[in-house]
Amino acid sequence: MGNKIALIDDDQNILTSVSMILEEEGYEVFTYTDGLSGLNGVLKEQVSLVVLDIKMPRMDGMETLQELRKKSNVPVIFLTSKEDEIDELCGLRMGADDYIKKPFSPKLLIARIKTLLRRTEPVLNKGADNEQEDVVIKRNELEMNKTRHLCLWKKHPIDLTITEFLMLYALVEKTGIVKTRDQLINSAYGPNVYIDDRTVDSHIKRLRKKFKDVDKDFSCIETLYGIGYRYREG
Numbered sequence: 001m002g003n004k005i006a007l008i009d010d011d012q013n014i015l016t017s018v019s020m021i022l023e024e025e026g027y028e029v030f031t032y033t034d035g036l037s038g039l040n041g042v043l044k045e046q047v048s049l050v051v052l053d054i055k056m057p058r059m060d061g062m063e064t065l066q067e068l069r070k071k072s073n074v075p076v077i078f079l080t081s082k083e084d085e086i087d088e089l090c091g092l093r094m095g096a097d098d099y100i101k102k103p104f105s106p107k108l109l110i111a112r113i114k115t116l117l118r119r120t121e122p123v124l125n126k127g128a129d130n131e132q133e134d135v136v137i138k139r140n141e142l143e144m145n146k147t148r149h150l151c152l153w154k155k156h157p158i159d160l161t162i163t164e165f166l167m168l169y170a171l172v173e174k175t176g177i178v179k180t181r182d183q184l185i186n187s188a189y190g191p192n193v194y195i196d197d198r199t200v201d202s203h204i205k206r207l208r209k210k211f212k213d214v215d216k217d218f219s220c221i222e223t224l225y226g227i228g229y230r231y232r233e234g
Contacts, residue, residue, distance in 0.1 A: 003117055004028045004045055008038030008064065009053035009079060018051070021106050022113075035059030039067055042074065049116055051109070052096075053079045054087050062090065069095040073161050075116045079104070092202035097163045098195070115190055120162050137172055140233050142220070144169055156214045163188050164207050167200070171221065171231035180228040204229060 005027045007015050015031045022029045030045055032038035035052075036059040042050055050068070054061035065076060078091045078099035088099045098112055135146040143152040149165055151158040160168065170187035171179055179187075181200040188203075189195055204221060211218040222230050 003049065004030065004047040005113065006030045006032065006038060006042045006045065006047040006050045008032045008035060008042075008050065008056070008061070010034060010056045011053070014053075014079075018106060018109065021110060025110060033057075035061060035064035039064050042068060043071060047074060048120065049113060050074055050076045051079060051113070052076055054091070055081065062087075062094065065091060065094050065096060073159065075120055075162055077109070077112055077116065089198060089202050092199055093206050095161055095206065097161060098189075098199075116162070118190070119166060119188070137169070139172055139175055139231070142172065144172060153211055153214055153218070158210050158214060160207070160210065164203055164210075167203055168207055168221075168231075171229060175231050175233055178224055178228050178230045184229065 005022055007018055007022075007029060008031075009015055010033050012033070015033070019029045019031055030041055030047065032041050034057050038050075038052070039059065052061045052064060056064075059067075061078060065078075068074070068076070073095075076096045076098075078088060078096045079102055080087050080091075080099060081102040088101075091099060097116055100109055100112060134148060137144045137146070141154045144150070144165075146169060149160075149162070151160050151165060151168070166188040167184050170184055181197045184200050185195045204223075208218070208221055211220075220232050222232050224230065
C-alpha cells in the first residue's frame with residue numbers, strides 16, 4: 001500500500017494496539033509519545049496521514065497542529081477524550097481534517113484513515129502518472145487544479161488542506177447553486193460518513209480566512225442560513 005501513518009499519543013496502549021491493526025492493513029507506522037518528537041518525526045518521514053492526540057506532554061496536540069500547518073498540509077485526525085467539543089472545533093479551525101472521541105473503536109479509526117487517504121491519493125500520486133490530464137476550473141479570479149491540488153486567487157496561491165480544497169471545489173463546480181452541509185460532507189468525506197454540521201462550518205470559516213488573508217474584500221462564499229453555502233462569482 002505504501003502509505004506512512006504517524007501516531008502521536010502519550011497512551012502507549014493506544015499506540016501499540018492501533019499500530020498492530022494498521023500494520024496488518026499494510027501501512028508503515030511511526031509512533032511518538034509527545035507532540036515535539038511527533039512534529040519532528042512527521043516532517044522527517046513525510047508521512048501520508050497523522051493521528052494526533054490533543055492532551056500530551058511537552059507539546060500538546062493544538063500546538064503540534066499549529067506548528068505542523070506552517071510546513072505541511074498532511075491530513076490530520078484528532079483524538080480527544082474531552083466531553084466538551086470546544087477542542088474539536090478549535091482543532092478543525094486550525095486545520096485538522098477529522099476528529100474521533102476516546103474511547104473509540106479501532107475499526108472506526110481505520111475506516112476514517114482509509115477515507116482520508118482515498119481523498120488524498122490523487123495528490124500523493126500526482127507525479128506517478130505524467131499522462132494524467134489536469135482537471136482545472138476557472139471562475140473569474142479563482143483557479144483550481146484538482147489534479148495537482150492547486151488553488152489560486154488573483155494569481156496568489158491559497159494553501160488548502162485536502163478537506164478545504166474538496167469543499168471549495170464542490171461549491172465552485174456549481175457556481176451559484178446552494179450546497180447543503182450534507183452535500184459538502186459527501187463531497188469531502190464520501191457517502192455514509194457521519195460528520196457533524198459544525199465541522200463543515202469550521203472548515204468554511206477557515207477557508208474564508210485564508211482567502212481574506214490574501215484579499216480582504218473576498219466575499220464569494222455565501223452562507224444561506226438554515227440551508228447551506230454557495231459560491232458566487234465576484
